[in-house]
Amino acid sequence: xxxxxxxxxxxxxxxxxxxxxxxxxxxxxxxxxxxxxxxxxxxxxxxxxxxxxxxxxxxxxxxxxxxxxxxxxxxxxxxxxxxxxxxxxxxxxxxxxxxxxxxxxxxxxxxxxxxxxxxxxxxxxxxxxxxxxxxxxxxxxxxxxxxxxxxxxxxxxxxxxxxxxxxxxxxxxxxxxxxxxxxxxxxxxxxxxxxxxxxxxxxxxxxxxxxxxxxxxxxxxxxxxxxxxxxxxxxxxxxxxxxxxxxxxxxxxxxxxxxxxxxxxxxxxxxxxxxxxxxxxxxxxxxxxxxxxxxxxxxxxxxxxxxxxxxxxxxxxxxxxxxxxxxxxxxxxxxxxxxxxxxxxxxxxxxxxxxxxxxxxxxxxxxxxxxxxxxxxxxxxxxxxxxxxxxxxxxxxxxxxxxxxxxxxxxxxxxxxxxxxxxxxxxxxxxxxxxxxxxxxxxxxxxxxxxxxxxxxxxxxxxxxxxxxxxxxxxxxxxxxxxxxxxxxxxxxxxxxxxxxxxxxxxxxxxxxxxxxxxxxxxxxxxxxxxxxxxxxxxxxxxxxxxxxxxxxxxxxxxxxxxxxxxxxxxxxxxxxxxxxxxxxxxxxxxxxxxxxxxxxxxxxxxxxxxxxxxxxxxxxxxxxxxxxxxxxxxxxxxxxxxxxxxxxxxxxxxxxxxxxxxxxxxxxxxxxxxxxxxxxxxxxxxxxxxxxxxxxxxxxxxxxxxxxxxxxxxxxxxxxxxxxxxxxxxxxxxxxxxxxxxxxxxxxxxxxxxxxxxxxxxxxxxxxxxxxxxxxxxxxxxxxxxxxxxxxxxxxxxxxxxxxxxxxxxxxxxxxxxxxxxxxxxxxxxxxxxxxxxxxxxxxxxxxxxxxxxxxxxxxxxxxxxxxxxxxxxxxxxxxxxxxxxxxxxxxxxxxx
Numbered sequence: 001x002x003x004x005x006x007x008x009x010x011x012x013x014x015x016x017x018x019x020x021x022x023x024x025x026x027x028x029x030x031x032x033x034x035x036x037x038x039x040x041x042x043x044x045x046x047x048x049x050x051x052x053x054x055x056x057x058x059x060x061x062x063x064x065x066x067x068x069x070x071x072x073x074x075x076x077x078x079x080x081x082x083x084x085x086x087x088x089x090x091x092x093x094x095x096x097x098x099x100x101x102x103x104x105x106x107x108x109x110x111x112x113x114x115x116x117x118x119x120x121x122x123x124x125x126x127x128x129x130x131x132x133x134x135x136x137x138x139x140x141x142x143x144x145x146x147x148x149x150x151x152x153x154x155x156x157x158x159x160x161x162x163x164x165x166x167x168x169x170x171x172x173x174x175x176x177x178x179x180x181x182x183x184x185x186x187x188x189x190x191x192x193x194x195x196x197x198x199x200x201x202x203x204x205x206x207x208x209x210x211x212x213x214x215x216x217x218x219x220x221x222x223x224x225x226x227x228x229x230x231x232x233x234x235x236x237x238x239x240x241x242x243x244x245x246x247x248x249x250x251x252x253x254x255x256x257x258x259x260x261x262x263x264x265x266x267x268x269x270x271x272x273x274x275x276x277x278x279x280x281x282x283x284x285x286x287x288x289x290x291x292x293x294x295x296x297x298x299x300x301x302x303x304x305x306x307x308x309x310x311x312x313x314x315x316x317x318x319x320x321x322x323x324x325x326x327x328x329x330x331x332x333x334x335x336x337x338x339x340x341x342x343x344x345x346x347x348x349x350x351x352x353x354x355x356x357x358x359x360x361x362x363x364x365x366x367x368x369x370x371x372x373x374x375x376x377x378x379x380x381x382x383x384x385x386x387x388x389x390x391x392x393x394x395x396x397x398x399x400x401x402x403x404x405x406x407x408x409x410x411x412x413x414x415x416x417x418x419x420x421x422x423x424x425x426x427x428x429x430x431x432x433x434x435x436x437x438x439x440x441x442x443x444x445x446x447x448x449x450x451x452x453x454x455x456x457x458x459x460x461x462x463x464x465x466x467x468x469x470x471x472x473x474x475x476x477x478x479x480x481x482x483x484x485x486x487x488x489x490x491x492x493x494x495x496x497x498x499x500x501x502x503x504x505x506x507x508x509x510x511x512x513x514x515x516x517x518x519x520x521x522x523x524x525x526x527x528x529x530x531x532x533x534x535x536x537x538x539x540x541x542x543x544x545x546x547x548x549x550x551x552x553x554x555x556x557x558x559x560x561x562x563x564x565x566x567x568x569x570x571x572x573x574x575x576x577x578x579x580x581x582x583x584x585x586x587x588x589x590x591x592x593x594x595x596x597x598x599x600x601x602x603x604x605x606x607x608x609x610x611x612x613x614x615x616x617x618x619x620x621x622x623x624x625x626x627x628x629x630x631x632x633x634x635x636x637x638x639x640x641x642x643x644x645x646x647x648x649x650x651x652x653x654x655x656x657x658x659x660x661x662x663x664x665x666x667x668x669x670x671x672x673x674x675x676x677x678x679x680x681x682x683x684x685x686x687x688x689x690x691x692x693x694x695x696x697x698x699x700x701x702x703x704x705x706x707x708x709x710x711x712x713x714x715x716x717x718x719x720x721x722x723x724x725x726x727x728x729x730x731x732x733x734x735x736x737x738x739x740x741x742x743x744x745x746x747x748x749x750x751x752x753x754x755x756x757x758x759x760x761x762x763x764x765x766x767x768x769x770x771x772x773x774x775x776x777x778x779x780x781x782x783x784x785x786x787x788x789x790x791x792x793x794x795x796x797x798x799x800x801x802x803x804x805x806x807x808x809x810x811x812x813x814x815x816x817x818x819x820x821x822x823x824x825x826x827x828x829x830x831x832x833x834x835x836x837x838x839x840x841x842x843x844x845x846x847x848x849x850x851x852x853x854x855x856x857x858x859x860x861x862x863x864x865x866x867x868x869x870x871x872x873x874x875x876x877x878x879x880x881x882x883x884x885x886x887x888x889x890x891x892x893x894x895x896x897x898x
Contacts, residue, residue: 006608008572027074029503035066036507043082044121050546064712068739078141083424084361143476152425160439174369176315177362180420185519187357196352200226201260230282235333238321239310242288247273263345374418384529397653408518424470478523481536510537544589574714575601620690631677632698643742762818763801777804781813781826853884
């Protein structure tokens with residue numbers, strides 16, 4: 001018995017468990033064409049958010065469609081160990097227990113990290129099941145599991161031996177709270193209100209006059225000359241090593257080669273010249289601080305300047321600063337501004353907005369810092385990755401991102417791959433007591449290399465110390481499309497088997513976000529060409545960012561992001577999936593509105609009610625009807641035409657358009673048009689007439705095909721209905737049923753029905769404007785020389801437009817006329833309305849509407865209301881005004897016609 005209302009809770013868990021029990025999602029290599037997706041591994045610390053909902057819904061649509069098309073569909077799930085995020089979680093947990101990370105040591109800390117990972121990690125993968133994600137859960141991988149760990153270490157050793165990895169001092173993004181280098185993608189730029197300080201530097205060998213360009217209104221009396229610089233980071237002046245000016249700037253020509261004194265510490269630094277300095281920006285004088293600014297570092301290298309790092313790893317000032325030693329950088333900033341003001345070196349401190357980088361993990365302000373780190377040379381490695389995206393061997397969707405990708409890859413920098421953490425893949429570098437570096441997979445291997453290379457046969461493992469750092473998380477995830485197919489060597493829990501990599505690689509589609517196009521996507525491509533000699537995937541679908549109605553990125557801190565599981569509970573998984581996809585074209589941000597998921601839920605209800613309607617019909621035993629009715633022929637062609645359109649959308653990765661096409665076919669064409677055309681009428685005593693067997697069988701077939709089309713988008717409701725449509729055998733499922741393919745499209749039938757719908761719409765419009773009951777049958781006359789074109793449509797015109805008869809005329813006929821293309825139609829409404837009563841009704845409605853219009857005009861002419869009301873309220877009143885004016889015009893025309 002089909003329930004009266006659709007309740008997602010009744011079916012979602014039931015069918016997901018059924019899919020798992022029958023292993024429909026599991027894939028093993030066979031003779032079929034493989035279709036492979038690897039999940040962008042979410043952080044093991046993560047929980048489901050709206051971005052995950054969008055990303056994984058798109059992946060599931062692609063994988064379900066491929067599975068139905070007979071491909072060997074394999075969607076590999078997994079999680080990333082997330083070095084920074086996980087370590088922060090474990091440190092916080094230990095802190096709550098009164099335990100300090102450093103007190104327990106590395107080995108014990110790693111035990112706690114694994115314990116935390118086993119207890120809390122992978123929650124997000126369980127949550128994805130609620131969404132309906134059809135991953136091959138037997139293949140779930142983790143970037144720190146032994147085989148994947150070994151793959152990362154082997155890659156490091158291999159690249160080091162090829163001369164691609166080196167250790168050196170370079171400028172990095174430093175997180176003072178996490179006390180580690182972080183990658184560019186882990187830096188979030190925010191606009192921050194700061195103080196722009198104009199500071200005077202005394203010229204050490206001055207003539208007693210102010211320097212050109214010093215615009216300060218009140219120079220220090222009897223002082224030597226000064227130059228003025230502007231900075232938002234006065235706490236770094238103690239690390240200055242030069243003042244730079246443009247050689248063409250005439251204001252400072254007389255100072256070339258001279259020196260200035262750094263305020264507060266009076267250390268001499270030179271004035272240098274360089275075209276890098278912009279003359280019309282600020283004062284035209286630039287403080288050069290190589291240790292704390294990447295641009296200054298490049299300038300320092302060019303001019304062979306010293307580097308003075310005045311910050312400790314935790315962001316406090318060290319002894320090289322000479323003042324405020326041990327004070328936090330921001331506390332020092334306030335103190336230095338105050339002292340500069342007291343000594344007369346501060347000209348002015350004005351409010352100034354500028355972009356500041358924050359650590360994505362700790363929210364600490366990032367510090368550019370020179371640090372001894374491990375780096376991977378990217379120049380030669382990245383060339384195949386650039387070439388094969390530009391020539392479309394790997395296609396980006398939408399293609400507009402190719403320009404961004406090319407810009408990044410043509411200006412690629414060496415990759416800082418080391419992190420000052422304990423949780424992660426420990427760098428396989430071992431140090432002898434004299435500092436000699438030996439890179440090897442294990443300490444035993446390192447010892448063997450040391451003995452062979454240096455003939456140090458008395459050397460033991462205790463003489464070797466392993467590097468304390470771990471590798472950047474991305475250094476493991478760039479191997480993801482390959483490493484997930486490595487055999488797990490665990491007979492009790494096999495994740496992959498020998499030969500899987502050759503069968504499933506390269507994968508087909510990657511679905512991810514544009515912000516990691518370079519940091520992850522490009523690096524996977526680099527690794528693919530380096531280790532497999534070809535692309536890791538053929539297509540990259542780049543989603544947009546889910547934003548709220550105000551355009552803000554959804555985040556916990558803003559409190560503007562709904563809980564996805566709450567949405568599923570309220571609207572059902574199918575409703576949420578379709579709601580997320582309704583307005584999410586590739587590469588464009590999605591402005592989330594709860595009305596979207598409401599629309600998705602309403603779509604489910606529409607399908608459910610249509611199914612109940614069809615299954616409630618009685619089928620006639622009369623076999624008089626042997627040919628398919630015209631309505632069936634029309635929908636057959638409409639369905640085939642839509643299948644062609646749908647495949648075009650999928651081929652171009654227009655996922656939102658694909659869903660809209662299915663939505664329109666089911667809601668408009670099938671439910672609103674086709675079912676109305678074939679719906680049986682009523683006999684006496686309001687008994688529904690039975691429907692003929694031919695039409696009913698065709699309708700059931702249509703319904704089954706429509707459910708197959710909708711299944712990738714709406715897996716749960718389509719499975720429920722598909723199982724009810726016909727009797728199924730145990731173990732059958734729509735998720736492995738054949739996906740519909742397009743047949744013949746009869747364009748003549750489609751054109752005839754376009755004409756039919758125009759006729760029906762026009763007649764209904766006349767009824768509405770003339771206030772004629774929809775139950776009143778009206779005669780229709782058609783002025784045409786070709787009655788044969790309309791005769792097959794007569795019964796449908798009479799049924800859908802409530803027409804009593806159809807006549808064909810050669811001249812104008814009585815009644816209200818309308819024109820469709822070159823054919824004129826006449827609807828005779830004479831005698832169907834009481835003229836006097838109609839006039840009275842219209843005049844009453846006209847009086848009311850004019851009064852309403854006057855009240856709206858009065859409100860909009862009120863200056864106080866217009867000045868104080870919200871813009872959306874004013875817009876609403878203006879819309880009321882326009883609607884009232886339109887209604888008055890229509891009523892007056894109707895009155896004149898009477």
